[in-house]
Amino acid sequence: MKKVVEKWPIYINGESIHTESHFVVENPATLEPVGYVPDANEKEAKAAVDAAQAAFLTWSKTSAYHRAELLEKWYTIIENRLDEIATIMTLEQGKPLAEAKGEMKYASSFVKWYAEEAKRNYGEIIPASVASKRILVQKQAVGVIAAITPWNFPAAMITRKVAPALAAGCTVVIKPAEQTPLTALLLVESAHEAGIPAGVINIVTTQKPGDVSDVWMNDSRVKKITFTGSTPVGKHLMKKAAETVKKVSLELGGLAPFIIAEDANIEEAVNGLIQSKFRNAGQTCICANRIFVHETIEQPFLQAFEEAVLTLKVGNGMEGADLGPLIDGAAVKKVRLQLEDAASKGATIHNTSKVDEKQGHFIAPAILSNVTDDMLCMQEETFGPIAPVSTFKTDQEAIDRANNTNFGLAAYVYTESLNKAVAYSDALEYGIVGINDSAPSTAQAPFGGMKESGIGREGGHYGMDEYLEVKYVSMQLGQ
Numbered sequence: 001m002k003k004v005v006e007k008w009p010i011y012i013n014g015e016s017i018h019t020e021s022h023f024v025v026e027n028p029a030t031l032e033p034v035g036y037v038p039d040a041n042e043k044e045a046k047a048a049v050d051a052a053q054a055a056f057l058t059w060s061k062t063s064a065y066h067r068a069e070l071l072e073k074w075y076t077i078i079e080n081r082l083d084e085i086a087t088i089m090t091l092e093q094g095k096p097l098a099e100a101k102g103e104m105k106y107a108s109s110f111v112k113w114y115a116e117e118a119k120r121n122y123g124e125i126i127p128a129s130v131a132s133k134r135i136l137v138q139k140q141a142v143g144v145i146a147a148i149t150p151w152n153f154p155a156a157m158i159t160r161k162v163a164p165a166l167a168a169g170c171t172v173v174i175k176p177a178e179q180t181p182l183t184a185l186l187l188v189e190s191a192h193e194a195g196i197p198a199g200v201i202n203i204v205t206t207q208k209p210g211d212v213s214d215v216w217m218n219d220s221r222v223k224k225i226t227f228t229g230s231t232p233v234g235k236h237l238m239k240k241a242a243e244t245v246k247k248v249s250l251e252l253g254g255l256a257p258f259i260i261a262e263d264a265n266i267e268e269a270v271n272g273l274i275q276s277k278f279r280n281a282g283q284t285c286i287c288a289n290r291i292f293v294h295e296t297i298e299q300p301f302l303q304a305f306e307e308a309v310l311t312l313k314v315g316n317g318m319e320g321a322d323l324g325p326l327i328d329g330a331a332v333k334k335v336r337l338q339l340e341d342a343a344s345k346g347a348t349i350h351n352t353s354k355v356d357e358k359q360g361h362f363i364a365p366a367i368l369s370n371v372t373d374d375m376l377c378m379q380e381e382t383f384g385p386i387a388p389v390s391t392f393k394t395d396q397e398a399i400d401r402a403n404n405t406n407f408g409l410a411a412y413v414y415t416e417s418l419n420k421a422v423a424y425s426d427a428l429e430y431g432i433v434g435i436n437d438s439a440p441s442t443a444q445a446p447f448g449g450m451k452e453s454g455i456g457r458e459g460g461h462y463g464m465d466e467y468l469e470v471k472y473v474s475m476q477l478g479q
């Protein structure tokens with residue numbers, strides 16, 4: 001395993017590269033250095049596009065079977081290095097090691113799935129209205145892809161973009177989040193070990209994300225931007241993309257409603273809520289953000305939920321905790337602000353566990369009741385382990401309040417009634433709806449949001465379409 005506290009290289013055109021200056025990657029649980037990475041700038045950003053463009057001319061002309069074979073090898077190497085990479089992920093991101101290993105399995109599943117999907121890039125022959133013509137539709141690689149990824153899923157957000165891009169015949173330039181670059185660097189190193197050619201995957205790390213992305217967004221050779229992160233940054237990139245009419249895929253913020261209907265199985269709902277709300281200490285874009293419970297079952301639900309939350313251990317992800325730290329001090333401050341705002345507006349805070357918040361970016365999970373929609377925690381993505389609970393009288397009220405937001409990523413409904421399940425999933429304005437299922441994410445299904453939660457889908461055959469141009473060939477046959 002790599003010695004962690006050392007200077008890590010970035011990778012451009014298959015070469016490992018250092019820059020004059022490096023910046024520290026800090027462990028959010030201990031505030032200790034985990035490693036140092038290059039603080040790249042415009043020079044490295046342009047070199048990455050040069051390499052990706054050169055590689056595209058050959059990679060896009062390889063057979064789908066050749067690309068599939070290399071993706072399979074990459075999958076095998078990731079699986080063999082799973083524990084090593086998961087450990088680095090926990091050290092740099094903070095999530096419990098068991099969760100990091102789970103993310104690695106999720107991340108590698110995209111490489112496996114797109115190794116197979118590469119061979120299914122089918123076209124079409126459409127009957128022409130003129131007998132002497134032939135109409136063919138074929139799908140071809142878009143070109144050089146820029147991928148900018150977040151810190152909350154340092155592995156899965158790389159492979160969920162890179163695997164379909166490579167399967168389609170594209171090449172990529174990656175900028176991982178400055179908080180969690182090490183996992184991404186190990187994934188790219190693994191790709192080179194698999195024999196994926198120089199220049200097909202390039203990665204730069206930087207403390208100046210705007211400088212690097214400006215180079216990529218202004219370069220017409222970059223044909224698409226794929227981004228997962230905050231909605232404000234997503235909107236910024238979408239505006240920049242317009243200048244050279246780049247394709248965009250955006251996976252942005254969420255404000256997931258978690259609706260517990262009058263007839264729900266309370267035990268199942270609590271188990272699902274724990275799984276959704278406290279995964280990654282609440283730092284996922286599909287976490288339950290607003291909990292709506294029917295007024296007739298509020299008390300038994302709160303009692304069961306509070307008992308379950310009390311069992312959660314908060315601490316260092318390398319020491320068996322259920323919840324690790326948040327990513328940084330700003331994240332803790334944002335969650336504390338939401339707690340203070342809710343209390344000032346009448347919420348009851350059921351503080352459920354104590355945690356030594358002196359060392360590291362820790363914050364205890366908390367349940368809020370008597371919550372109203374005017375509170376910040378019901379209007380802004382929390383990205384932390386607080387669970388605001390509000391009651392509703394009718395299903396229509398729950399639907400209306402759940403939809404009353406500019407976000408539309410994931411929504412959850414717990415009910416034992418098929419009719420209610422269909423009525424809710426039809427009416428909820430969300431790209432992902434979990435019915436008695438709080439963990440919908442999987443490589444074979446389309447993941448993505450409506451409204452300001454994003455554009456495009458990742459996963460399934462939809463995920464590869466994002467990296468393909470549709471070409472219509474019309475043939476006039478000789479007389």
Ligand SMILES: NC(=O)C1=CN([C@@H]2O[C@H](COP(=O)(O)OP(=O)(O)OC[C@H]3O[C@@H](n4cnc5c(N)ncnc54)[C@H](O)[C@@H]3O)[C@@H](O)[C@H]2O)C=CC1
Pocket residue numbers: 148149150151152175176177178209210213228229230231233234236251252253254284285381382383
């Ligand atoms: N949808 C999701 O999965 C995620 C949502 N978020 C939301 O965003 C909030 C803030 O988290 P951040 O890490 O600050 O997200 P962010 O959107 O600032 O960072 C995500 C990525 O964008 C890059 N970035 C930041 N500013 C940029 C710019 N001007 N040009 C190009 N790239 C830029 C970052 O370096 C990182 O790689 C979170 O509290 C959460 O609400 C954050 C991460 C993931």
Ligand SMILES: O=C(O)[C@H](O)CS(=O)(=O)O
Pocket residue numbers: 152153156228283284285286441447
């Ligand atoms: O960004 C996120 O929160 C992830 O996309 C959620 S998941 O796909 O890992 O469930």
